[in-house]
Structure formats: structure tokens, C-alpha cells
């Protein structure tokens with residue numbers, strides 16, 4: 001499919017898929033959206049729950065590793081909080097290194113040279129094995145289709161960042177959310193930018209408690225589902 005790099009309203013770039021008229025991120029701001037949906041309502045929400053426990057740590061599953069923006073933002077948070085994070089990104093169609101080199105996330109998010117190189121390392125490190133990017137943060141990239149996920153009781157947080165249901169409706173239905181529910185630990189949290197009624201009902205049908213939250217700029221609502 002024909003793709004091109006575009007600049008979103010907060011100055012951060014994203015990938016536009018011309019045949020689908022779909023982006024990897026919101027055109028209102030890629031970084032802004034990722035921080036709001038995944039970092040604030042997913043990561044920070046769960047961190048506030050565990051921060052005062054003894055030996056806190058987190059395991060995160062990303063549905064659609066894509067450009068690695070969510071992984072980079074989560075890495076930067078792990079450095080601030082000194083909480084070990086095991087991050088697993090599932091992706092069937094990895095983004096090419098040429099495209100990655102055109103994305104400006106590392107430059108916008110950090111002035112620290114070492115942190116900037118982490119973004120590149122995320123894309124050059126091996127698949128299917130943990131890459132230790134710092135003392136606190138490991139990244140495991142898994143090349144597979146979402147429908148084949150069989151993780152069991154393993155994750156505290158899921159960043160559910162599939163393309164929208166307009167273009168991939170099958171990713172927002174009961175069979176996928178059953179797999180997400182099983183992948184989470186008890187009280188685990190799934191967050192997504194979508195607030196679509198049919199997706200919310202599918203989540204409820206598999207057992208999630210679902211709440212609507214205010215969305216990022218340009219989007220009225222988003223969903224958070226708790227196991």
C-alpha cells in the first residue's frame with residue numbers, strides 16, 4: 001500500500017496510508033495523542049496504583065508496535081520513575097528503517113543524546129527476544145498477527161493501538177478482546193483511543209469493566225477497560 005510521512009498538528013510526524021486514508025496516529029498530534037491515551041490513562045493510572053507497593057514493576061503489551069512512539073514514551077517514563085518495565089510490542093508488518101529515520105519523535109522528546117539513540121535501537125534490535133535498553137527497560141518485539149496472541153495472565157497494561165474499525169473491523173470484535181482479557185493479569189488495564197460503541201460492547205461481553213474518558217484534542221472520548 002502507498003504510504004507517506006506527514007506532519008501532525010503538534011509538529012510530530014506520522015505515517016499516512018493513502019489507500020485507506022488512515023494514519024498511524026491522530027492528525028491532531030501524534031505525540032499529544034499517545035501521551036494522553038496510553039501514558040496518562042494507561043501507564044500513569046497503573047503506576048499510581050503500584051508505586052507505593054514493595055518492588056513495583058510493570059509489564060506492558062502493545063497491540064501494534066508500529067513506529068515505536070508509545071514504546072519510546074514509556075521508556076522515557078521508566079527512566080524518570082525508576083520502575084522496571086518489561087515491554088512487549090506485537091507487530092505483523094514492521095515499519096522500514098527508512099521510514100523510521102524520517103520520524104522526529106526522539107528529537108522532540110529528548111535533548112539527551114543517549115536517549116535519542118534509544119529510538120533507533122528499538123528498531124534495530126532483534127525480534128522475539130528481550131532487548132535491554134536500560135537497567136529498567138526491556139523491549140521484546142514479537143512478529144505475529146493479533147489473532148494468534150496466546151499470552152496468559154501476563155500483562156498489567158495493554159496499549160490497544162490497532163488501526164481503526166473503519167479499515168480493520170475484525171480487530172475490534174469479541175475474539176480479539178477475549179485474547180486481550182486473557183493476556184492481562186487480574187485488575188489489568190486496556191486503553192485505546194477509540195470510543196466506538198460496538199468496541200465497548202465487545203469488551204464488556206468478554207468481561208471487561210469499561211469506562212469512557214475524555215479523549216485527546218480532536219477526539220471527544222476514549223476507552224479504558226479493566227479486567
Ligand SMILES: C[S@@+](CC[C@H](N)C(=O)[O-])C[C@H]1O[C@@H](n2cnc3c(N)ncnc32)[C@H](O)[C@@H]1O
Nearest residue numbers: 024064065066067069092093145146161162163
Ligand atoms: C495504528 S498503527 C500502530 C501505531 C503504533 N502503536 C505507533 O505508535 O506507531 C497499527 C499497527 O498495527 C499493525 N497491524 C495491523 N494489522 C495487524 C494484525 N492483524 N496483526 C498484527 N499487527 C497488525 C500495523 O502494521 C500497524 O503498525
